[in-house]
Amino acid sequence: MTTESASHLRRISVFDATLRDGEQAPGNAMSARSKVTLALAAEAYGADVVEAGFPGSSAEDAEATRLIAEALTTAKFATFNRAFTSDVRQSMLAGGARPNHQVQICGTGSDIHLEHKRGITRAESVQEVRDSIGLAVEMGATDISFGVEDASRSAKSHVRALVTTAVECGAGTVILADTTGCATPGEYGDLCAAVRSWIPDEVVLSTHCHDDMGLSLANALAGIEAGADQIQATLGGIGERAGNTALEELSAVLTYKGEQFGVTIDVRLDLLYPAYQLLAETIALPPYRNKAVFGVNSFATEAGIHQDGILKNPVNYEYLNPHRFGRERSLLVGRHSGRAVLRYLLTRTGIAQDEALVDELYEEFIASTSLGACEELDDLAKRLADRTTARADT
Incomplete structure (x- = not known):
């Protein structure tokens, strides 16, 4: 693709969630030091944001965050937090008030989670957003993202209340999580289009899709067609249960079919497989025969x-x-x-x-x-x- 032909295309940024969501799956645990090595590999291939971990969950994740914060030079690093002030405090202590620290706060979206997991009301979940983002701002955070957990099973009225509150409080990115991988591309695309219409143009809209029905990549692409600016993905698609959007598959589609979607992506394709090999060695991930791009038989x-x-x-x-x-x-x-x-x-x-x-x-x-x-x-x-x-x- 020439520079002239790419100039009119919308740029999609890449959020590499390998070190947090990818690590959460059974058998994928990584040491703080190995996370730093993988974070640098992600920065090298062109990730815009590297998710360092969940500092509030363990001392190891807090240490990984501190090390990654010091190691990265061009990419941002993100810390994961529930919409709890205690989580935010831990993330700010680990990552600091750095300009490249994205504080990611996850709010409760669906009534299923509100009732059966959290035992709180919609109004209480909105207040949690105000409190947690408010503390992040107070502690010096300049880049805040807000994610709606289980967004694809949430009432749109509640999603709207959550995201508009988050943006009003200072969030510059909104993430929509298809947490259980239950959405079809049409459903997820409709949700992204609705949220895109509720938030200012300068606010980034990001996708976070799971692969329980094999639709994570299709849903991410539907999100792009509906106006998403960023994709959260993992190398090899590793992640909870069936995994997440596979970063290499997304990169292949947007490299070969980007003009069809009206977008472009800045990823060093030749550095993806070496990064994946490093990941596979780190977590003892067995080779796949038939996986796209990274499979033994792909070529x-x-x-x-x-x-x-x-x-x-x-x-x-x-x-x-x-x-x-x-x-x-x-x-x-x-x-x-x-x-x-x-x-x-x-x-x-x-x-x-x-x-x-x-x-x-x-x-x-x-x-x-x-x-x-x-x-x-x-x-x-x-x-x-x-x-x-x-x-x-x-």
Whole structure:
């Protein structure tokens, strides 16, 4: 995309929630020091805001916040808080009244949560917003965001009361959380459009979507179409239960389809996968076979028809260019492969093409291959070259 073509597009900012919402899922705990390393990786790929943690929840999160606050130089860092003055106080003590400290306050939205979780009224939840934001301002916070928890199951009248109160008290960002992942794109888009119409243009509207029904990315995109300016996402989509909007998937869509949405995104695509590898190593996250962008097989193929097309021109079966994402194309030889990849293999290893040889290799490396077995093309090329050399020597 040229500079001229991008100039008319609305910029979507990225809020990386990997270190807080992503960490909350079972098995994803991170040390304060490892969070700093991951925060710097997020800053490097271009995250606008890195969520450092929830200082009010533990001493470890408070320490991580202090370390991240000192380490970041270009990105903002965010602290998570319930709409409790005690949480806000802990966040301000950990992160300080820094210009790049975004104090994120989460209010109670749905009647389900008000009744069954909190045991308070709508009016009391609005007062909590006034009190918590008021304390943040009093303690020197200059960047405050307000999120509506369970917004997608909340009465719109109550959402309006919460967000307008938050903005009046000093919030510069409003976040709408589809906390249980229950919304469809139409429902979530309608909610975002309504909130966008209630708040001033200069107030940022942010999405926070969960993937319980596999709709977090679709809902985030619906939010963008409805006027959202920011997306909260995590590397690999890690997070509570089924996870959050996957940052790499969002980046892929907005890089390849941004003009369709009238938006642009500033992310170093080539640095996303290294950051994910660092995350996976940190939390011992097993590799996915079929995940978009980061999956083991995202840019790999074994099927003969696809391999034939890719060898002629990768664009036949690759919409995403693997090299843009720091990945490599992988052709695997297995029981679904065909003769095209064998001819390519012979050419690459400098062995004269012969259909009888191709048939021989097909029987040996493809037809007789056991279920599920396959071999990297590079490994097979080396084996074939070694065998040819050995035959020549005899």
